[in-house]
Amino acid sequence: MPPLKEPEKNHTVTVPPSKALIAAETDVLVVGGGPSGLGASLGAARAGARVILAERYGFVGGASTVALVMPLMSAHTQEPVLRKPGKEYLFPTDHGDGKRVIAGVLLELVNRLIENGGATPPTIDTGYVVPFDPEILKYTALCMLDEAGVEILFHAYAFNYRNTDSPEVFFHTKSGPVVIKAKFVVDCTGDGDIAAYAGAKYEIGRDSDGLTQPMTKYFRMVGFNRPAFLEYIKKHPEQWYGVFGLWDLVEKATNDGKLKLPREDILMFSTPHEHEVSVNSTRVSNALSTNAFDLTRAEYESRFQVHEVSEFLKLYVPGFEDSYMIQSGTQIGIREARRITGDYVLTGQDIIEARKFSDVIARCAYSLDIHNPKGKGTRIERLPPGESYDIPLRCLLPLNLKRILIAGRCISGTHEAHSSYRIMPAAMATGQAAGVCAAIAAREFSDIHSIRPLLVQNELLRQEADLGDVFQR
Numbered sequence: 001m002p003p004l005k006e007p008e009k010n011h012t013v014t015v016p017p018s019k020a021l022i023a024a025e026t027d028v029l030v031v032g033g034g035p036s037g038l039g040a041s042l043g044a045a046r047a048g049a050r051v052i053l054a055e056r057y058g059f060v061g062g063a064s065t066v067a068l069v070m071p072l073m074s075a076h077t078q079e080p081v082l083r084k085p086g087k088e089y090l091f092p093t094d095h096g097d098g099k100r101v102i103a104g105v106l107l108e109l110v111n112r113l114i115e116n117g118g119a120t121p122p123t124i125d126t127g128y129v130v131p132f133d134p135e136i137l138k139y140t141a142l143c144m145l146d147e148a149g150v151e152i153l154f155h156a157y158a159f160n161y162r163n164t165d166s167p168e169v170f171f172h173t174k175s176g177p178v179v180i181k182a183k184f185v186v187d188c189t190g191d192g193d194i195a196a197y198a199g200a201k202y203e204i205g206r207d208s209d210g211l212t213q214p215m216t217k218y219f220r221m222v223g224f225n226r227p228a229f230l231e232y233i234k235k236h237p238e239q240w241y242g243v244f245g246l247w248d249l250v251e252k253a254t255n256d257g258k259l260k261l262p263r264e265d266i267l268m269f270s271t272p273h274e275h276e277v278s279v280n281s282t283r284v285s286n287a288l289s290t291n292a293f294d295l296t297r298a299e300y301e302s303r304f305q306v307h308e309v310s311e312f313l314k315l316y317v318p319g320f321e322d323s324y325m326i327q328s329g330t331q332i333g334i335r336e337a338r339r340i341t342g343d344y345v346l347t348g349q350d351i352i353e354a355r356k357f358s359d360v361i362a363r364c365a366y367s368l369d370i371h372n373p374k375g376k377g378t379r380i381e382r383l384p385p386g387e388s389y390d391i392p393l394r395c396l397l398p399l400n401l402k403r404i405l406i407a408g409r410c411i412s413g414t415h416e417a418h419s420s421y422r423i424m425p426a427a428m429a430t431g432q433a434a435g436v437c438a439a440i441a442a443r444e445f446s447d448i449h450s451i452r453p454l455l456v457q458n459e460l461l462r463q464e465a466d467l468g469d470v471f472q473r
């Protein structure tokens with residue numbers, strides 16, 4: 001059966017009025033339990049606020065667990081140099097020394113994942129990325145939230161927002177509609193749902209045609225024979241560039257009629273487990289995550305692609321003969337949706353020029369990384385070696401909204417800038433900053449736009465965030 005198409009006519013009915021159960025009143029409500037939501041919840045709770053985290057699924061982690069997006073990208077100035085032919089490794093190995101530019105809750109999560117056997121330490125040999133186990137991440141992140149005293153409501157889908165005396169967010173739950181009242185709300189939904197419900201200004205996609213980066217359904221292959229694979233790429237060095245390649249095999253399978261891949265190569269990553277890889281090779285273009293019909297088509301198409309790619313690996317790629325797919329993302333991975341317009345709009349130029357801002361609340365060194373919204377190919381533009389850029393507090397403050405902050409991939413930036421700060425370490429860092437800012441605003445009962453950046457920076461430094469030479473800006 002094909003996916004249901006969006007109706008051509010906009011016929012509607014009025015939804016019967018209903019009552020919502022008042023579940024709680026809190027200082028800070030964080031909606032969305034992905035990397036930014038984890039950062040925001042921990043940042044706000046450690047700054048002394050009562051915090052409730054509401055999440056649509058029954059576990060935290062967002063794209064890292066829901067969509068199996070692995071690994072955590074580099075939090076260092078030197079990122080993986082992927083375009084070096086003939087590397088035997090599933091990770092490249094030729095980097096200069098990198099400086100870590102993100103710490104705080106991200107660093108704590110990474111260290112605790114390593115302690116729990118759920119991550120490989122970031123080293124120069126792996127380009128500072130952090131391969132992790134998503135199940136151990138779910139557990140480790142939950143422990144951190146628990147210790148910080150964050151209260152959680154799972155299986156709660158936010159569907160509306162109202163600002164009366166205090167902001168109210170409405171959720172669909174199995175108990176029927178539920179409302180949580182809060183002094184301040186941090187929108188960590190990735191898609192910017194809450195800010196959009198509240199009437200925020202936002203943009204979607206690139207300027208030329210509004211298209212966003214494609215979606216990708218990740219999957220995990222186990223039973224992988226790493227030595228056999230490495231032996232193959234040793235013999236065919238031109239076929240593997242660190243984490244992607246196999247062009248000839250892809251072409252052969254395509255000519256054999258076994259593969260219709262919307263990208264030209266296979267992209268896959270090591271995990272902490274010797275006999276496992278995570279595969280990022282499916283691609284669905286022209287679909288928006290804020291449209292139920294597009295999202296359905298994306299899930300539908302990517303499911304067929306996952307099947308094809310996993311069969312291709314088993315049939316064509318040495319080392320995968322006895323492997324099998326053990327898991328695919330509960331939900332397709334969404335790279336890009338709404339970008340909420342804030343008091344400042346970060347640009348690609350700011351990133352490439354490694355710009356610094358006096359109201360810095362997070363730093364990042366990842367390149368511009370735009371997967372072609374229309375088909376094959378990926379555009380990468382790097383920062384100068386050893387450099388990082390600042391993310392200003394103003395990017396977390398939606399224009400004209402006083403009680404909602406944004407964090408993660410929906411913060412204020414252009415399509416180009418978004419392709420860099422969307423990575424999970426940066427999302428955790430902007431989350432932590434938004435949580436801290438919300439907690440301070442709740443304490444002072446102040447409009448978010450009038451919070452002094454210095455207060456946020458001082459609390460972030462107390463929470464061991466890395467803001468570089470913040471007071472020299």
Ligand SMILES: Cc1cc2nc3c(=O)[nH]c(=O)nc-3n(C[C@H](O)[C@H](O)[C@H](O)COP(=O)(O)OP(=O)(O)OC[C@H]3O[C@@H](n4cnc5c(N)ncnc54)[C@H](O)[C@@H]3O)c2cc1C
Pocket residue numbers: 031032033034035036037054055056057060061062063064066067069070071072073074156157158159188189190191193215216217280332333334335407408409410422423424425427
């Ligand atoms: C295919 C792909 C590959 C990527 N590769 C990497 C990589 O290798 N390394 C890296 O670091 N980053 C990578 N990224 C980017 C990164 O995963 C995301 O940008 C990042 O997870 C964004 O974090 P977030 O917290 O803003 O949003 P998300 O991770 O999307 O989390 C949002 C959370 O909010 C919840 N939610 C959404 N709407 C609602 C609602 N209405 N009500 C309640 N809950 C809601 C969701 O269930 C989810 O838990 C990749 C992304 C994709 C899609």
